[in-house]
Amino acid sequence: MRIVLDAVAKGRAQRALPxxxxSFETGRATLVVAETEQRPTVLGLVASGRMKVDTGSVLIDGRADAAAIRRRVALVDAPVVSEPEPNVSVTGVVAEELMFAGRAPTPFAAARWLEDIGLAGIGTLPVGNVEPAARVRLLLELAVLRKGVxxxxxxxxxxxxxxxxxxWRIAREFADRGYAVLVIAGQASRTAVDALELAEVDR
Structure with missing residues (x-):
């Protein structure tokens, strides 16, 4: 699967999204820069087929099919839109996603699932208190529970x-598992990721 965003923009004078x-594709992690409070979410909605653009195009495998993109791409941790409520326990969030995935939505099942992905012991924490890297792994693992993602x-x-x-290493792990991964972050993160990848090449 390959999704291409070509010169997409949103809003009057492109204020919502310049x-x-x-593009992002199966087996690869891609980082794209979007800054300010609103633009990362707008770009995420566009890239996942959940918002129409004012200009430009979004294609999946060479065709315009927003419904197919929505079915096949999960929007993860977008502020206001898909982020979990910060005060809900990790167990509660996991149990809900297990239910959507057709699995037993019990605290025991949630604890077992967390153990299986290497996050045992965080179940009682509010999601808002989860360490950043663990949060990313948790939410990506929950996203791929959904059928067809x-x-x-x-x-x-x-x-x-x-x-x-x-x-970024976690995002690349998911790409190695066969997912198409797009990460939307700020310029400072872009600089840090570029430095990481350059250091890996130089080893």
């Missing part, structure tokens, strides 16, 4: 703090 071009659009993980290399 012209942006990027092939792509992930992760919105502004840098807003929670932590080191960009931590959540």
């Amino acid at each position: 012209e942006t071009t990027t 092939e792509g992930l659009v992760l919105v502004a993980p840098d807003r929670h703090g932590g080191q960009p290399d931590a959540w």
Whole structure:
């Protein structure tokens, strides 16, 4: 699967989203820059087929099909739109997603699932108190529980703090597992990720 955003923009004078071009595809993690409070979410909605653009195009495998993008791409942790309520416990969030995935939505099942993904012990924490990298892993793992998900659009993980290399490595892990991953973050994160990848090449 390959999704291409070609010169997409939104809003009067492109205030909601200035012209942006990027793409993401199966087996690869891509980072695209969007800054200010609103623009990362707008770009995430566009990239996941959930918002029409005013100019430009969004294509999946060479065709315009927003419904197919919505079915196949999960929008993860977008402020206001898809982020979990910060005061809800991790167990509560996991149980709800297990229910949507057709699995037992019990506290025991949630605890077992958290153990399976290496996050045992955080179940009683409010989601808003979860360490940044663990939050990214948690929410991406929950997203791929949904049937038919092939792509992930992760919105502004840098807003929670932590080191960009931590959540970027997790994004690449999901790409290695066969997902198309788009991460939307700020310019400072772009600089940090570029430095990380350059250091890896130089090793």
